[in-house]
Amino acid sequence: MHTAAGVEACLPIRSDMDLVWVRQHVRQAAARLGFGLVDQTKLITAASELARNTLVHGGGGQMEARQVGRAGAQGLQLAFIDEGPGIVDLDLALSDGYTSGGGLGMGLSGARRLVHDFDIDTTPGSGTTVRVTCWVGRPPRPREEV
């Protein structure tokens, strides 16, 4: 069975160099847990989006990675934690095309589509934590019709 070694980590997100390390760690952890190529790619991409949000909007923070299990299924959970200004209007921030940082406005809403579980906890003035989980071998979540 897989062990937590090489999966559990806490990485700082302070510069675009750190984004590279975040992606490399997620790639390594996802491969170790047995994710297929497409799922690895989605997970790394989601991590890259969320880590960039932490850096750009949260003023830096950290990513915590851990292995999770539920009913025999294995998953990789990533938490992106910052102590930045928080998100005032969450619905707006989660909508496609909304941007406050000069990007394409696809970061948060796009990352949500790439993972199975997505949970966001934000308090204006004291920070944001985004927690995402992907499960090995589970089909993608059903798409909501737009």
Add this chain to the structure above:
Amino acid sequence: MNDAHPRPVTGYVPVLRLGDVLLVTLQGDLHDSTAQQLQQDLSETISRTGVRGVLIDISGVEIVDSFLGRVLAEIAAQSKLLAARTVVAGMRPAVAITLVELGLTLPGLSTALSTEAGMELLARQAPVTRPGSPRQESP
């Protein structure tokens, strides 16, 4: 994706000139600043050399997130303003699937499956018409 991780690329990405085309090969994991530097380098090189095409090979790129996607789209847009066409070649299937799910379909981007196909596409789209040279490639 194997266990041998490509080292993060730092610094700059080389831009090669092949006749009328600038060839760029992206490899591994790019820093944001490296991608932005490339964007600047390309527009300066196009303007200096007057090339008609830019070919960006991304077959060695494991992920394209919204930042790199935007850089690619902006390179294509600014090249067009500088009278050059851009083709992005060799996107991995997993990257294409992920981009669409992310919501980035990059409609302004011309693509080709390989560098060779990309070169053909550029040669077709921007034929170099020289007087006295009747040769015309047809697909």
